[in-house]
Amino acid sequence: MILREPDAQALADRLETASAPMTSPLAVYETVLAIARQCEGGIASAREDVRLLLxxxxxxxxxxxxGEADVARDAFVRYGKGQGHPAQLNMGDCFAYASARSREVPLLFKGNDFSHTDLATDEAP
Structure with missing residues (x-):
């Protein structure tokens, strides 16, 4: 949403209707780094943009x-990159999976990785 990608509004709409949206420090870290790589303001600017959005x-x-480390590890074994499964989850994805699974909440995401898992999801187009 911060980078104004084509699906930003659809993602924002889904986020707005979530009853108790949450994220993890790991997801915040990944987001800040991804934004910093694509914007001129660097880490400090990306961190502030993410803080304001949250x-x-x-x-x-x-x-x-x-217990989420164990759930994330199990997610990697089942759905991780190089495991032969179409989900191809990376480390951050495995922890997002673990967080949603441990808290029994749907996962809001973009892309198609999580649609190949057994997790209840709220997929953005």
Whole structure:
């Protein structure tokens, strides 16, 4: 959404209707780095952009739960890159999967990786 990608509005609409949106520090980290790579303002500017978006969208940053490392590892074994599964989840994806699975909430995402998993999802077009 910050980079104004073509699907930004659809993603924003789904985020707006979420009852209790949350994310993890790992997802925030990945997002800041991805934005910093594509924008001139660097890390500081990207960090502020992400902070403002999370605040405006009332997204709560939640801690990674102790058992989520095991769930993420199991997700990698089942759905990870190089495992022969079409999901091809990376480390950040595996932790997003683990967070949603541990909290029993749907996962808002873009792309098609998570649609190949057993997780309840809210896929953006």
């Amino acid at each position: 605040e405006a969208a009332r997204v709560r940053v939640v801690s990674i739960l102790p």
